[in-house]
Amino acid sequence: MSENVAGEIGAVAALVRSTFLVNAVYVESAREYGITQQQGQLLCVLMAQPYGMTELGGVLGLAKSSLTGLVDRTERNGLVERRPDPGDSRAVRVALTRRGARLADEFYAETCRRVEELTAGFTAAERDTLAALLGRVVTDNQVPTVFLEPDQVR
């Protein structure tokens, strides 16, 4: 296991370093749309559906109080809004505004484009293999849906 011949890279380092890369792409893409990474992440999550605050905390892995601030700032930017929960007057549904939905679409598409570019040198088969393996990592470890499939959009 992990016999490292010169020039090869182990699975762990490959995961960590590619994470660093994708993260940078995400940040840069967000920056280009005038939002932060966190706000971009929030928009991408909300593309699927509105969520309550507590629920969002679970998906994004944040404390409740962190979320209040994030939603505050994103709301101030006019991208999301708090709607009253019909069934529970304590609760709130966070949803994209029209502007937020538009920006989410653009940001999402641009981010997809850039991430796809990271595998520009891959054959279709290689890309599929990578997708299948990483897909298992994701499902085995129950990663919440912080990023939709392209065909789930709209």
Add this chain to the structure above:
Amino acid sequence: MSENVAGEIGAVAALVRSTFLVNAVYVESAREYGITQQQGQLLCVLMAQPYGMTELGGVLGLAKSSLTGLVDRTERNGLVERRPDPGDSRAVRVALTRRGARLADEFYAETCRRVEELTAGFTAAERDTLAALLGRVVTDNQVPTVFLEPDQVR
């Protein structure tokens, strides 16, 4: 391309979502050692060798001014130190302290362990394939060495 049969996941979403996962692991691991993700990253980079500030900015993808603060805080924690650069009295070499080196080793090992766990259900061959593909992503896109190979440690 990217015909999505039910249950399958595309390469882009797989990359983004696994990034989210690895990132969370990294943050949690750092937290356990009483440091932030950024300080952990700094320690891991410095495990290889000391760096100048500007150089570090390149590796970590941060502005000079961001680095001053990060090194300040990490230095205050006794984990790194600024040493004068012998050849240039403006410059500085940031290096691990003894305590920093010890903590870096532990943090690095624990992070490796946790990241490895993410592929717990994989066969050795699958893990190798994943490593090879992600390794290409990393080298094709010139990711700096923000995380060593296990066999490069020490």
Add this chain to the structure above:
DNA sequence: CCGGGTAGTTCGCGGCACGAATTTGTTACG
């Protein structure tokens, strides 16, 4: 020796994340 470039720091700002305490509303149960 002087002028242009470089290494780092300082400063001010806003975003981010957290825990503890608080407010308001829900729900269960006696």
Add this chain to the structure above:
DNA sequence: CGTAACAAATTCGTGCCGCGAACTACCCGG
């Protein structure tokens, strides 16, 4: 009922992060 336990969010205070602009100290070529 009514009250006690619980749940959804917010508030508050703190510290970390990241940035750009301005600045200091130093290097180096002419």
